[in-house]
Amino acid sequence: MLELYGTRITSRLLLGTARYPSPAVLADAVRRSGSEIVTVSLRRETAGGKNGGAFFELIRELGVRVLPNTAGCHSVSEAVLTAKMAREVFSTNWIKLEIIGHHDTLQPDVFGLVEAARILTGEDFEVFPYTTDDLVVAERLVDAGCQVLMPWCAPIGSAMGPQNLPALRAMRAHFPGVPLIVDAGIGRPSHAAAVMELGYDAVLLNTAVAGAADPGSMAAAFAAAIEAGNAAYRAGMLEPRDMAIPSTPVIGKAVFS
Amino acid sequence: MTLIVNGEMLEMSAATLSELLLALEYEGEWLATAVNGELVHREIRGAFRLSDGDRVEILSPMQGG
Numbered sequence: 176m177l178e179l180y181g182t183r184i185t186s187r188l189l190l191g192t193a194r195y196p197s198p199a200v201l202a203d204a205v206r207r208s209g210s211e212i213v214t215v216s217l218r219r220e221t222a223g224g225k226n227g228g229a230f231f232e233l234i235r236e237l238g239v240r241v242l243p244n245t246a247g248c249h250s251v252s253e254a255v256l257t258a259k260m261a262r263e264v265f266s267t268n269w270i271k272l273e274i275i276g277h278h279d280t281l282q283p284d285v286f287g288l289v290e291a292a293r294i295l296t297g298e299d300f301e302v303f304p305y306t307t308d309d310l311v312v313a314e315r316l317v318d319a320g321c322q323v324l325m326p327w328c329a330p331i332g333s334a335m336g337p338q339n340l341p342a343l344r345a346m347r348a349h350f351p352g353v354p355l356i357v358d359a360g361i362g363r364p365s366h367a368a369a370v371m372e373l374g375y376d377a378v379l380l381n382t383a384v385a386g387a388a389d390p391g392s393m394a395a396a397f398a399a400a401i402e403a404g405n406a407a408y409r410a411g412m413l414e415p416r417d418m419a420i421p422s423t424p425v426i427g428k429a430v431f432s
Numbered sequence: 433m434t435l436i437v438n439g440e441m442l443e444m445s446a447a448t449l450s451e452l453l454l455a456l457e458y459e460g461e462w463l464a465t466a467v468n469g470e471l472v473h474r475e476i477r478g479a480f481r482l483s484d485g486d487r488v489e490i491l492s493p494m495q496g497g
Contacts, residue, residue, distance in 0.1 A: 191497030201495070216496025217464060219438040219489065227492025231462040234493070244496045252469065259471040260464035260491050331497070381497035 177376050179212075179323055179354055180269070180301040182240070186211050187371070187401050189242065189356065190394065191381025198233050200390050205237050208394035212240045214271055214379065216247075217261050231264075242303060244271040249284070251291045258295055270295060271325070271358075273305040281331045281359075285312040289319055296320030305358050308342040310349055317353060324353055325379065328370060329360025332382045336366035340373070347374045364400030371404025372412065436487045449477040452488065464491045 177184045190210040195201035205213060215234060220227050234241060243261035248254040251274065258270045272291055276284030283306055292302050296319060304316050308326045316324060326346060329335035337343060338360070347355060357370045358379040367378045378401055387393035435444050437456065446452035449465060449472055465472045466489040472480050482488070 191495075193495040193497045195495070214496050216494045217491040218494040220492045220494075221438065225460075227494060228460045228462055230495065231460075231493045246496050256466055256469060256471060257491075260466060260489075263464040263471065263473065264462050264491070264493060 177354060179303075184211055184377075185209075186398070187377040187405055188367075188394075188398050189214065189358075189377055189379040190384065191379065192230075192234070193381055194385035195390055198230070201385075202233060202237060203391040204384055204394040205239060207391045207398070208384070209398045210239065210394075212242050213237070214242045214244050214381070215265070216244050217257060217264060240269075241265045241267060242269050242271050243267065244305075245273050246271075247275065248273065249275050251287045251294070254287070254291045255294050258291075258300060259298075262300070268299055268301045269303065270300050271303045271305060283307060283327070285309065288312070289315045292316055292321055293319040303356070308339055308346055310346060313346060313350065317350070322353065323356065324350065325356045325358035327359040328357045328366070329362075331359040333360055334362025334383060334386075335360055336362050337369055340369070343370060343375070344373050364396045367397055368400040368404035368407075371401050372408050374408045377401075433482065433484045435482060436485070438488070438490055444482075447481060449480040449482060449488070452482060453477065453490070456490075458490055460492070462493050465489065466491075 177187060186209045188208050188210045189212045190205055190208050191214045192201055243265050245254040245257045248257055254274050274284045274287040274291060276282050288304055292304055295302050302321050303323050303325050304321050305325050306312055313324050328337040354376040356377040356379055357375050361367050361380055361383050380397060384390050384394050433444055435442050446455050468487050
């Protein structure tokens with residue numbers, strides 16, 4: 176079972192709540208994903224807070240744990256303030272820390288990320304940093320008090336799937352005791368299975384499910400793939416070989432000529 | 433008094449943050465407020481006095497990835 180900041184989680188799929196065609200489709204996707212953690216955000220609202228209120232109630236009814244994010248923040252101060260405001264609204268110390276460093280790639284600003292992580296852990300936040308697969312940055316994040324790491328595997332929303340499997344493999348080997356969650360870049364269930372086979376602890380998805388023709392069914396497909404990948408990792412897989420090896424024993428084979 | 437509320441310049445007579453929320457018809461336990469870049473907890477909105485030129489942010493939950 177997976178443990179994130181002392182909380183035990185059965186499902187290894189974390190689901191984003193954005194970009195679904197309707198609240199009903201979102202609710203269906205969350206249920207069929209089996210996910211126990213969903214990511215949410217905070218935004219300005221002019222309608223007296225009524226839209227936010229409806230969304231707040233929807234999430235509450237789903238009975239899932241909430242992981243608020245700092246999406247869209249480009250500076251440390253912005254991200255820290257957003258985290259504090261999220262704690263006020265959602266009554267949780269959990270925060271998905273995201274500081275965008277580049278407009279086109281939405282690549283995390285890893286320097287700001289480390290600084291903000293240090294500030295937030297100092298204020299009793301439990302930080303889930305959205306980071307790259309850079310080992311040195313990951314080390315700094317752990318030093319800053321992060322007990323979970325969330326590397327991208329490709330740019331957010333790109334659906335490209337893992338672009339650097341050796342880097343992800345190295346990260347797994349380097350941090351055997353830290354829960355690792357691939358956040359961003361997954362496009363299809365086989366991508367999710369691939370990172371789970373590397374020994375990753377969970378996957379955070381949004382666009383791959385929300386943007387599917389049938390988000391509910393895609394959520395179920397991802398859940399199955401993630402479970403399969405995790406089971407395969409724990410069962411111990413064969414390494415690829417250069418030569419063919421007959422699967423049927425040769426000993427005792429009849430000789431007809 | 434001129435306030436900048438969620439990036440919009442408004443002429444308001446509200447003396448406190450609570451009065452401002454009331455005047456703009458914001459209500460709900462899911463709102464978070466900040467003034468001039470600092471969080472203002474919901475418990476102290478009633479006592480939090482606003483000044484001319486204050487930048488007020490009022491945020492509420494939204495879908496996110």
